[in-house]
Amino acid sequence: MANGFNVAVAGATGAVGVEMIKTLEKRNFPVKNLKLLASARSAGKTATFKGETIKIEEMTEESFKGVDIALFSAGGDISKQFRPAVVRAGAVMIDNSSAFRMDDDVPLVVPEVNPEDIKQHKGVIANPNCTTAIMLVAVAPLHRAKGLRRIVAATYQAASGAGAKGMDELLVQTRQLLDGQPIAPKAFAHRLAFNLIPHIDVFNENGYTKEELKMLNESRKMLHLPNLLVSCTCVRIPVLRAHSEALNLEFENDISVEEAREIIRKAPGVQLVDDPAAKSYPMPADATEKYDVLCGRIRQDISRNDKRGLDIFVSGDQVLKGAALNAVQIAELL
Numbered sequence: 157m158a159n160g161f162n163v164a165v166a167g168a169t170g171a172v173g174v175e176m177i178k179t180l181e182k183r184n185f186p187v188k189n190l191k192l193l194a195s196a197r198s199a200g201k202t203a204t205f206k207g208e209t210i211k212i213e214e215m216t217e218e219s220f221k222g223v224d225i226a227l228f229s230a231g232g233d234i235s236k237q238f239r240p241a242v243v244r245a246g247a248v249m250i251d252n253s254s255a256f257r258m259d260d261d262v263p264l265v266v267p268e269v270n271p272e273d274i275k276q277h278k279g280v281i282a283n284p285n286c287t288t289a290i291m292l293v294a295v296a297p298l299h300r301a302k303g304l305r306r307i308v309a310a311t312y313q314a315a316s317g318a319g320a321k322g323m324d325e326l327l328v329q330t331r332q333l334l335d336g337q338p339i340a341p342k343a344f345a346h347r348l349a350f351n352l353i354p355h356i357d358v359f360n361e362n363g364y365t366k367e368e369l370k371m372l373n374e375s376r377k378m379l380h381l382p383n384l385l386v387s388c389t390c391v392r393i394p395v396l397r398a399h400s401e402a403l404n405l406e407f408e409n410d411i412s413v414e415e416a417r418e419i420i421r422k423a424p425g426v427q428l429v430d431d432p433a434a435k436s437y438p439m440p441a442d443a444t445e446k447y448d449v450l451c452g453r454i455r456q457d458i459s460r461n462d463k464r465g466l467d468i469f470v471s472g473d474q475v476l477k478g479a480a481l482n483a484v485q486i487a488e489l490l
């Protein structure tokens with residue numbers, strides 16, 4: 157569109173929504189008009205975009221008239237509730253929730269992984285689970301070169317994955333613990349401060365959590381690998397922001413550490429941080445507020461008798477690459 161797009165951010169006061177507004181500005185996305193939407197609780201509050209103060213409005217079915225692109229990050233139920241109004245208004249919905257990700261008529265996209273899938277959209281494009289997005293930015297270029305067969309993953313997920321309330325809870329709990337005060341967990345199942353919790357999202361009857369199964373199902377969809385094998389343990393850790401993941405990868409073909417480093421060096425959206433002698437490796441503190449996913453600790457898997465296995469470690473700001481940035485990158489491709 158010559159003069160830019162009318163953009164709505166739905167969930168503009170949340171952990172992801174706030175970053176969406178900043179990302180639209182930082183990437184100089186061609187915004188003609190920006191509408192900021194949240195619940196009635198936030199109506200009348202303000203946010204700043206390109207030096208301009210914008211009032212936050214309560215989201216209603218009427219909110220999408222004249223909107224070209226609606227960036228949704230207000231939870232799955234809200235996405236389901238407002239999808240008909242967005243489609244009726246002729247806008248494209250880019251949805252961060254898990255509501256439509258596995259629907260056949262909804263492309264699930266990480267622009268560095270499967271940008272071509274965007275073309276299939278019928279009004280809704282889904283953003284993947286943040287942990288899956290971070291993993292695939294690093295794994296997809298290795299797959300393209302060597303043919304991925306299997307992933308075994310353990311994750312180290314920040315409090316920010318549970319939104320603004322998750323980050324608040326970690327800060328408050330840390331203070332309470334140091335002050336010897338009682339703690340009452342709300343956003344997480346247990347105390348997170350000075351602890352870790354191997355439980356993210358609800359449990360499935362096979363013992364895996366829904367978060368772990370998203371890593372399997374969403375990876376298969378985005379890589380177009382219906383037989384890809386993925387086993388994962390997702391763990392919440394007391395880091396404020398940026399998820400990390402230890403990944404054991406098996407390929408169809410031999411791959412050396414040097415080959416893998418060269419592939420990662422050239423890949424978009426990922427930065428090689430892999431100099432163990434200099435104590436240089438990915439860490440969440442370094443990944444925070446970075447657009448690129450950091451990838452390092454690349455090793456040949458010594459538990460195998462062949463050269464088809466690699467171990468790698470990634471850290472990525474999932475509020476950005478897993479959500480806000482990914483959504484804006486999708487909008488840039490429309």
Ligand SMILES: NC(=O)C1=CN([C@@H]2O[C@H](COP(=O)(O)OP(=O)(O)OC[C@H]3O[C@@H](n4cnc5c(N)ncnc54)[C@H](OP(=O)(O)O)[C@@H]3O)[C@@H](O)[C@H]2O)C=CC1
Binds near residue numbers: 193195232
């Ligand atoms: N945090 C993350 O790392 C990631 C999050 N996501 C997804 O993004 C979505 C939002 O996550 P996050 O930003 O973390 O969550 P937050 O809890 O931080 O923010 C939720 C947002 O939704 C708004 N909202 C809640 N109820 C309504 C309503 N009835 N009508 C309109 N707006 C409403 C809130 O507005 P108000 O302030 O007025 O309540 C707020 O702006 C979720 O679907 C999540 O799964 C996806 C990938 C990563």
Ligand SMILES: N[C@@H](CC(=O)OP(=O)(O)O)C(=O)O
Binds near residue numbers: 317370
């Ligand atoms: N579940 C992720 C964040 C998230 O919102 O995921 P999803 O969009 O798949 O529900 C976490 O807690 O770290």
